[in-house]
Amino acid sequence: xxxxxxxxxxxxxxxxxxxxxxxxxxxxxxxxxxxxxxxxxxxxxxxxxxxxxxxxxxxxxxxxxxxxxxxxxxxxxxxxxxxxxxxxxxxxxxxxxxxxxxxxxxxxxxxxxxxxxxxxxxxxxxxxxxxxxxxxxxxxxxxxxxxxxxxxxxx
Amino acid sequence: xxxxxxxxxxxxxxxxxxxxxxxxxxxxxxxxxxxxxxxxxxxxxxxxxxxxxxxxxxxxxxxxxxxxxxxxxxxxxxxxxxxxxxxxxxxxxxxxxxxxxxx
Numbered sequence: 001x002x003x004x005x006x007x008x009x010x011x012x013x014x015x016x017x018x019x020x021x022x023x024x025x026x027x028x029x030x031x032x033x034x035x036x037x038x039x040x041x042x043x044x045x046x047x048x049x050x051x052x053x054x055x056x057x058x059x060x061x062x063x064x065x066x067x068x069x070x071x072x073x074x075x076x077x078x079x080x081x082x083x084x085x086x087x088x089x090x091x092x093x094x095x096x097x098x099x100x101x102x103x104x105x106x107x108x109x110x111x112x113x114x115x116x117x118x119x120x121x122x123x124x125x126x127x128x129x130x131x132x133x134x135x136x137x138x139x140x141x142x143x144x145x146x147x148x149x150x151x152x153x154x155x
Numbered sequence: 156x157x158x159x160x161x162x163x164x165x166x167x168x169x170x171x172x173x174x175x176x177x178x179x180x181x182x183x184x185x186x187x188x189x190x191x192x193x194x195x196x197x198x199x200x201x202x203x204x205x206x207x208x209x210x211x212x213x214x215x216x217x218x219x220x221x222x223x224x225x226x227x228x229x230x231x232x233x234x235x236x237x238x239x240x241x242x243x244x245x246x247x248x249x250x251x252x253x254x255x256x257x258x
Contacts (some may be wrong), residue, residue: 008233017179032216033204036200036201037215038216040217041215041217041218065168066182076221076222077221077222077235078221079225081227096219099219100183100185101183101217101218101219103217103219104216104219104220105214105215105217105220106215107212107213107214107215107228108213108214109212110209110210110211110212110214112209112211112230112231112232113228113230114170114228114229114230115212115213116228116229116230117226117227117228118225118226118227118228119210119220119224119225119227120220120221120224120225120227121219121220121221121223122181122219122220122221122222123219124181131223149162
């Protein structure tokens with residue numbers, strides 16, 4: 001069996017379908033790339049990340065709750081959940097202070113969606129996890145320290 | 156093309172909870188292989204979830220999100236049999252769209 005040929009076929013086929021979808025307007029890669037907040041995801045300092053998110057210096061709020069383990073045994077998979085009890089929450093961002101890529105994920109919450117998201121992140125070392133919430137144009141945050149016994153960003 | 160996502164959507168008391176497990180390497184671009192060469196970054200950048208053509212969540216991911224990303228969220232409304240469509244795009248332009256009926 002000629003594996004190289006098969007891979008080439010597969011790659012070609014994948015591209016074809018992607019092109020077709022893009023042409024049909026089902027996905028718009030150009031738009032998607034433009035919307036991705038590169039500045040925020042490239043930020044290496046907390047202040048840079050905050051300003052790239054447009055957050056400035058958010059106020060700490062008890063209405064933003066982070067659900068994360070106190071101690072994560074495996075830094076490669078740390079479950080993090082954020083709940084915002086602030087009315088008109090528009091977006092939620094999850095930041096890991098000591099990761100090379102601080103901003104893990106941002107979520108836009110349209111009206112009708114509950115401000116309650118859960119995901120899993122990698123953590124290279126023990127760090128504070130920040131949740132930054134935008135509501136009514138204002139920014140709020142909460143943080144929680146997660147201790148990591150085995151880092152998830154190494155080889 | 157990447158492997159399909161596993162999506163569960165369940166409606167309860169007027170709120171639909173959606174859980175998505177994507178299949179993706181989520182390579183950070185920080186790691187090195189055994190010969191010391193940097194493994195190029197390859198991760199999902201954007202994700203959109205729609206309920207009956209209405210966007211209920213859009214997310215942007217960075218490389219800090221775990222391999223095979225998991226995502227759970229809730230939206231108001233949604234009834235049994237409604238369609239929930241989730242699609243993502245990664246930094247290499249690959250994409251994947253999957254749909255599920257609300258249970």
